[in-house]
Amino acid sequence: MINSPAPPVRLALIGAGRIGTHHATAIAHDIHSAELVAVVDPRVEAAQKLAAPLGARAEAEASGVLSDPDIDAVVITTPAALHRDLIVEAASAGKHVFTEKPITTELDEAAQCVEAARRAGVVLQVGFNRRFAPGFIAARRAVADGRIGTPQLLRSLTRDPGPFGGEPARIPLWTIFLETLIHDFDTLRWLNPGAEVDTVTAHADALIRPDARDDGFLDTAMVTLRFDNGAFATAEASFSASYGYDVRGEVFGDGGMATAGSGRTSDMEYFGPGGVAYDTSRADTDLLHGAYVGEFKAFVEAIRGGQPDIPTGDDGVKALQIARAAIVSIQQSRTVRLEEVTR
């Protein structure tokens, strides 16, 4: 007699762009406990092209999957402007929700998402993937088991692989805070458990594309946070690192320090006429593929009633609040108290 394992969680992915393509493929290939059933995108050929080789169906609109009783959960990888409506509708339809970060770009909308998930009793997880990268997990564990003591100085940074080829005019204002540093804000909270941010002081500029500065474009930023347990933190971002995708964290306390993130793609070292070298990754989906797989495994586990440590809707709200405070800090050239920034 076969004691059958739990049937796979049936997922639909909404948004067949770059990150949606990665996630759909990762779910289909690397997550045994999940089954990719459908891919939704208004550009239906894109949906079809992604879905077919993965054995999933393509749809142009979300309504089809939201009304499909055989679908357990949705993974939202659309532009952030669409998150609120999709999250609220999916939750209301009883679907568990995994949304890429940021949860939304507006605090009131984020609150609606959290409330909708709470009411429906579904899982709402935000795509803060660093929480699933081995180095960051080990750093968090060093905090949790007391080896760091009380955090006093923290750092988190994100540098996207260069050269920067984006079109500033097509990038929404405040993207560096809402899309990039939102990761670092979550990481800093996660590495300082139990503490919350009190004040935010942000500096930013267009250093990579100074020609776009007058349009309000920002590509480089440095933000200082003060936590209510006294700790200071910096979050740093750049849209263009010549050497690839760079994600690092550091937490220092009265007991010790942990650093995470090396950029290395393997433990091979090459010694040649130019010195010694090791390879760095060119993309988040390269460096953090394993972390992406990890977050989906945790999502499935949460749906099945386990208690994995996932970034929740509340975590999404908190990180967004810090990002919004950073934006006010830039607009008003001053330190902003987090409590000033509410829905």
Place this chain on the structure above:
Amino acid sequence: MINSPAPPVRLALIGAGRIGTHHATAIAHDIHSAELVAVVDPRVEAAQKLAAPLGARAEAEASGVLSDPDIDAVVITTPAALHRDLIVEAASAGKHVFTEKPITTELDEAAQCVEAARRAGVVLQVGFNRRFAPGFIAARRAVADGRIGTPQLLRSLTRDPGPFGGEPARIPLWTIFLETLIHDFDTLRWLNPGAEVDTVTAHADALIRPDARDDGFLDTAMVTLRFDNGAFATAEASFSASYGYDVRGEVFGDGGMATAGSGRTSDMEYFGPGGVAYDTSRADTDLLHGAYVGEFKAFVEAIRGGQPDIPTGDDGVKALQIARAAIVSIQQSRTVRLEEVTR
């Protein structure tokens, strides 16, 4: 319309021991393109305990799976003494075969396996997992793309995590060569592509359990190889490293050097009162889990007709031949030419 992806390859695993448990679970959880259908073990409760939660059936004998037309391939994780019969029977039944190393312990038996697979036209892959570890892959790539030049000096080592708790009396003679260093012999050949070993000089002793020396037990070994392209290599093994599982490789040539293997389990570094530390792994299935997954993905790809770079039956024979030469070297206290050691 859904352009359905290839159906999963249907696998039966034979041998529900420590490594079989790992492999069955990895196949069931991490290999999207394969389906674990059955687990075979004469200790049928062990087979049942492993199979049930993975959704597979349990059998006491291999004959059932070998005659099952719905099974495409077998994964052999039994003691090495049983490999020959199982490989020959499975190949003859038209099943593709993945066997844990060593292919067999005797050269004539190994040749029978290769011949059976050749005749049946099935894939025969040997479990040399380091070929699928990122650092070793990168080192091999550095050789392949010319950055190393002609290899001149190589090194490969295996140290099992200590403390050693084995019972010498129950460990077959020559295990250190046939089961442990066989990995290093394959790695050294793989990092010196196109070259073959000419001579083998082996030294070994019971340093961890000197009390078992008189019974022929060997727990520490150092082997020097000479390749036909002039390169020298050392292979080193110990049954007990206090700091965990240690697997490293090095290839030095006139163009440069590559090293692989750090023992690190993540890129976290902890700075505390005792200095700086990073974690090492305690087991092969910990350090090399990703490599195990990689070898099974390659196995599936090979079955589907792709041309992945896999360790073949021939590679299994070559590594075994080196191991047998090392044994003769120990027995006769002299350098042995590889050609002396034939079936």
Place this chain on the structure above:
Amino acid sequence: MINSPAPPVRLALIGAGRIGTHHATAIAHDIHSAELVAVVDPRVEAAQKLAAPLGARAEAEASGVLSDPDIDAVVITTPAALHRDLIVEAASAGKHVFTEKPITTELDEAAQCVEAARRAGVVLQVGFNRRFAPGFIAARRAVADGRIGTPQLLRSLTRDPGPFGGEPARIPLWTIFLETLIHDFDTLRWLNPGAEVDTVTAHADALIRPDARDDGFLDTAMVTLRFDNGAFATAEASFSASYGYDVRGEVFGDGGMATAGSGRTSDMEYFGPGGVAYDTSRADTDLLHGAYVGEFKAFVEAIRGGQPDIPTGDDGVKALQIARAAIVSIQQSRTVRLEEVTR
């Protein structure tokens, strides 16, 4: 015939405290081109105890060495409050001056020092020793040779070895800026050559000794600088790192990034049951002994008319100005423009 090398530069050291003891010994033992002639300290026994084994004479007051025509230069290692008078008097007496950082604690006094040295035509060097540490030198070289491109994001930090055993009541106000971060302010300027700081935003608190907070004691600080070439920088300090003396730098630009400072005291790595570990240094005079030697060699070279790249009196003034701006930033809880802070 012997073409005699240049005679050694004859030095007197003023201030026989901890760092004076290190410097006197380093000069006597490790600087072939200098001769330690005298040690001055009002605690004449301390001067005697330090001077005698080094073959130097002891004096209670500086006047003796300043009027000694056989003395070429002085090394000032007294408390900072005494720097101005000593520097001005020594320069006026025609002695070259090496002063420990900070040049002075007040900007008008610092200007007087620079002016006195300028008028007398003597060398005035400030003890920013990181400019002579191999890793920092290599980072600066990466900037200078264009590998970094235009600096955009910089970081420098200083963490003193813990546990902190100081007596807050006996530590002058603002020490963390004037004595500790002054190093980082110089490093950041040095790694961003040609640029100067525009604005300073400082945050600080007593996290190690919160009991002393009400007295104005500060033991942890994080400062954000904005440079006139657009670059952002953070400077970070703590009075107590459990793992030893921690000094690191990072400069990131559109061409690449350089990091300096590992805390390692050797390239030995120890692999044991607790993982892998390497040793860190417990003191600046341990980690940076070679840098101290390097700065004295450069001082001698400058005296002899060479053009070494040394931190000058002007560099001392610039770093002090940043420190003073940071203090105003703390006092007024706002970003301060450097130009607001003048003598």
Place this chain on the structure above:
Amino acid sequence: MINSPAPPVRLALIGAGRIGTHHATAIAHDIHSAELVAVVDPRVEAAQKLAAPLGARAEAEASGVLSDPDIDAVVITTPAALHRDLIVEAASAGKHVFTEKPITTELDEAAQCVEAARRAGVVLQVGFNRRFAPGFIAARRAVADGRIGTPQLLRSLTRDPGPFGGEPARIPLWTIFLETLIHDFDTLRWLNPGAEVDTVTAHADALIRPDARDDGFLDTAMVTLRFDNGAFATAEASFSASYGYDVRGEVFGDGGMATAGSGRTSDMEYFGPGGVAYDTSRADTDLLHGAYVGEFKAFVEAIRGGQPDIPTGDDGVKALQIARAAIVSIQQSRTVRLEEVTR
């Protein structure tokens, strides 16, 4: 009153070649406790060119310095063929002797040196500089304090910086054993304190200059040692490493492992479009300058009656004996017992 420190030890250096030039300069510039008085070389212009800027006198023959009562010790940096006569004469003249490795190239001559020094009661130190490199010191300390336990597997290697530009016809036979691996043989003994080598198995070839193979030239070697405490060791050498001077050691025992030697010249890491890189050294006098200074400081200390841990004449003999056994092993293609090789 000045309690004068000990007067400097007065040294004469014999042999103004490459390493002699380094050592004379290091002694003159970096060793406070020694004074370079004379440089001896039959090419008297070379001696003069080296001596003059260092304030020393030049001589064409050693007799002048050996009969000079003001000279305390000699540093011998001539070709090895001249070592025996110089060491014996210097010792007989009551001079302390520092000789570059190897002590001599013949065992009977080495014994004469040791005997001469013993009779005269002078210090006889051999230039095994790795004993003074920080990483190797730390590794030895890990052995000495028990963290390694009983050594079981050791490794030491030397790879000279390439490209190899030597003229094989002008390089004495067996140079790779007598001049290069002699370092590794000493290191392996030093990292396995109290144990001595039992057997030696050597392999070597001309891989860099195969055209010179027929003349007996050897540029690449791999040697296996067996110690009387059971430990196995490999010593490895190459005359040409594309990435610079490579010196590493490893000692593994039942308690743990220590590795030493990274080739890094600083802790700077550069992250650029080609990945991450750090600098390696191009020469022994670059990588190991500090170790050279250390060995001369120890020499002075030994002369003054201290008990520093220096490589003695006996250590020179032991390393030479291993080298001679390796040569016999090559000549006779067999494992050689050390006891077979005596004067």
